[in-house]
Amino acid sequence: MPVITCPSCQTELPDNAAFCLSCGHAIEQETELKAPNEIDREWLMNVFVSDGYKCEETDESPLLFWARHEERMNASVRLYPALGLFSMASTWALKRSRRDEARVQGAVNTYNSSSLLWTAWIFQDQTTLGMSAIYTFSARTSPQRIKAYLDISNKVFFESLTDTGLIQILQ
Numbered sequence: 001m002p003v004i005t006c007p008s009c010q011t012e013l014p015d016n017a018a019f020c021l022s023c024g025h026a027i028e029q030e031t032e033l034k035a036p037n038e039i040d041r042e043w044l045m046n047v048f049v050s051d052g053y054k055c056e057e058t059d060e061s062p063l064l065f066w067a068r069h070e071e072r073m074n075a076s077v078r079l080y081p082a083l084g085l086f087s088m089a090s091t092w093a094l095k096r097s098r099r100d101e102a103r104v105q106g107a108v109n110t111y112n113s114s115s116l117l118w119t120a121w122i123f124q125d126q127t128t129l130g131m132s133a134i135y136t137f138s139a140r141t142s143p144q145r146i147k148a149y150l151d152i153s154n155k156v157f158f159e160s161l162t163d164t165g166l167i168q169i170l171q
């Protein structure tokens with residue numbers, strides 16, 4: 001019998017399971033899965049919108065859009081179809097009142113060491129922080145996987161760095 005593996009707890013399940021029999025995790029349905037070359041800006045924007053973002057297309061590029069969220073980082077999202085990935089870039093203001101180069105650099109270094117796919121840097125003016133993240137499409141990806149990535153990115157980007165009290169979102 002063909003089996004699939006629960007993405008949450010790795011239990012083997014029949015390939016028609018809608019939910020994991022062990023942990024209850026919702027299993028992606030075949031119709032939701034997309035190959036990298038089937039993903040375009042409209043599809044990706046819809047995934048972000050269904051996750052609570054307000055998205056706005058830009059005329060600058062058919063592969064770029066803005067994603068804003070009331071409780072998360074705001075980002076410019078760029079799709080790279082040939083590379084099978086999208087990137088998110090975000091800019092933050094360092095709080096003047098809490099500005100402390102060593103502390104900020106320490107937070108950025110901790111952040112950079114947590115994953116190769118996330119990077120942060122301080123601009124030369126020392127008042128602005130830039131961050132970027134990359135999501136690589138696997139052979140088949142789904143809204144559920146992208147949402148899980150956005151959730152993790154938000155925790156890394158937003159919660160860990162805003163918890164330092166050193167940054168705020170640039171309006």
Ligand SMILES: [Zn+2]
Nearest residue numbers: 006009020023
């Ligand atoms: Zn499970």
